[in-house]
Amino acid sequence: MVFSDCSSATTARFLPFNRSRLPADSAVNIGRVVGPLQWRLPNPVSLQARSTLAVHSWSSPSLVINATMGTGTSAKVIDGKAVAKQIRDEITAEVSRMKDAIGIVPGLAVILVGDRKDSATYVHNKKKACESVGIKSFEVRLPEDSSKQEVHNHIAGFNEDPSVHGILVQLPLPSHMNEQSVLNAVSIEKDVDGFHPLNIGRLAMRGREPLFVPCTPKGCIELLHRYGINIKGKRAVVIGRSNIVGMPAALLLQREDATISIVHSRTPNPEDITRQADIIISAVGQPNMVRENWIKPGAVIIDVGINPVEDAKSPRGYRLVGDVCYEEACKVASAVTPVPGGVGPMTIAMLLSNTLSSAKRLHNFK
Template sequence: MLAAVLRGGELTLQTSLRSWRALSSIAYNGSYRLLKSPPLVSLDLLEDWTRRVDQDHLENVAIPKTSNQLTAALIDGKTIAEEIRSEIADEVRRMKSSIGKTPGLAVILVGDRRDCQIYVRNKILACEEAGIRSEVEELPESCSEDEILSALKTFNENPEIHGVLVQLPLPERFDEGKILSRLQLEKDVDGFHPLNMGNLALKGREPLFIPCTPKGCIELLLRSGVEIMGKRAVVIGRSNIVGLPTSLLLQRYHATVTVLHAFTKNPETIAREADIVVAAVGMPNLVRGSWLKPGAVVIDVGTYPVEDPSSDHGYRILGDVCYEEAVKVASAVTPVPGGVGPMTVAMLLLNTLESAKRFYDFV
């Protein structure tokens, strides 16, 4: 038994050393050439409250007046994502011509939820366009946890697979935390491994991967010229997939962040104080125009299919934000679809590319 414990400890140590080596090189290894977002550690600043208080007394913040004629700028996630994906495809071609290798992504899909199937299909198509090889392991909802873990183990051990993701949410009977903890840290391109999430939260630490949707939200803000530092941000929703990592990432960019959830009292009043609103709940039209401060920037992560016989697919997608009302109050809004969704896929491809670069030590 003692020998087994020692072997387990040695494996953990080896994994940790590999992770630290990867962390130490991430700032210099490529992804930040394609994005405006710098390494998180480079954003860390010394807290200086005395200086901040003096500055606050000198600043006069102009708040735009409400106007029914105001039309918000469109934050076009589709166009921005296409630009990034084109640059990723160029990098993949450069890798293939230089070392004869290409990145590989594996997806584990459990059950037959339509939205999950659509997400996976879009990811695979995006991989094909970028020249990234992909594999999908589809398991029925009736499968056992051991079958999921077995598929994970296979992909963890495959040197041609550099990114592995388990499509979430899993059916409720499964322990998501346990399953995600078995994912090899160096292949956690979704960024949901506890160590990646922990490093995202801690000042002075750099996660190997930032979760794709929050990473995409920040990139949209940066590319739209939105200032984050010192601004009030409200994140509506606190899921492990979007709400929590988005709030952590905004804090790393020095926003003052409030998280609203189902038990929050007076959410409309709190949201109306925010310069930046990120809605990630999955409830159509939850956020009305009355929730928004005039001139706020709104990032709508929500996607909710509703039946629509007039649509080619028989349904249409709504976001968490009532778009028709938001454009009359906000200064900039992401549409649904065509906003955050394409950016999420682009960030997944980028994380997979960076994982392959680290594995092959390709600069």
């Protein structure tokens, strides 16, 4: 078994499908709940009623309705697409309220280096997402052979631009560039990807609050909150220890008072550990790695894996699957996210949420 790091903001590493190399970026979240639950479902409500809800922080609550889910039958589907739509509606209302009150519109700047078609597609999707909620988007496209200094110069310009409240450097960067050096150049106050070491450091320290949390781990926790899944006091296992998903996900779960274990490429018999877990987040990019016998009955599974596997029946020649074998998980888990349509839509929703939060903070808007 091979583990690899995963990332929320490096989704461009996934596609197009390359049969010689499966993508290295993905994540999973599994949690266990036993007995009747209160599930927070993405029911439509008025924008006015929701405008001040879960767009301020990753721990914001949502509406609650009652549902009962037994174990060992068919898992509840956690609909990330519907939740992301709800969050985007909330953000739209808040952006409008902010514009009307103080004349400020949040702005997100994206820097794209090189001509990768997949990266360009993701940048385009982020731009469309911004437009859909009323956030301004700024875009810089640089050639593949650009110098690190050129990228730093654009970052510095956006750092000083008061109309820009969030800066995102699309990954991966060309091989001649040091990604960490480039990401560190982004102002911590505009680090909406949550990758700056100071933000991660604050996340790791009790009594400190990060300005931003990485989008995919934040989306995982938000889904658990929106569906009323209790984290406090639960056993949590994170599969994978990347700086972008695995480690921050573990830190977020710890902040929720879960007891954390991390499984990685040097862990023997990882399934023995995951079977004890009430909550698992897997960030390994291995299709269908987590099987039925890895999962404790009643687990809640949030699978962020996006892995292409060959499929002759598909017009594209491949289909997308998660890190968790979905069909098997549904037999054991109490709740599970589908792939696609699970955490994927949440990542961009959390990016928009972080951008709005940044604008509010910078302009002291409550």
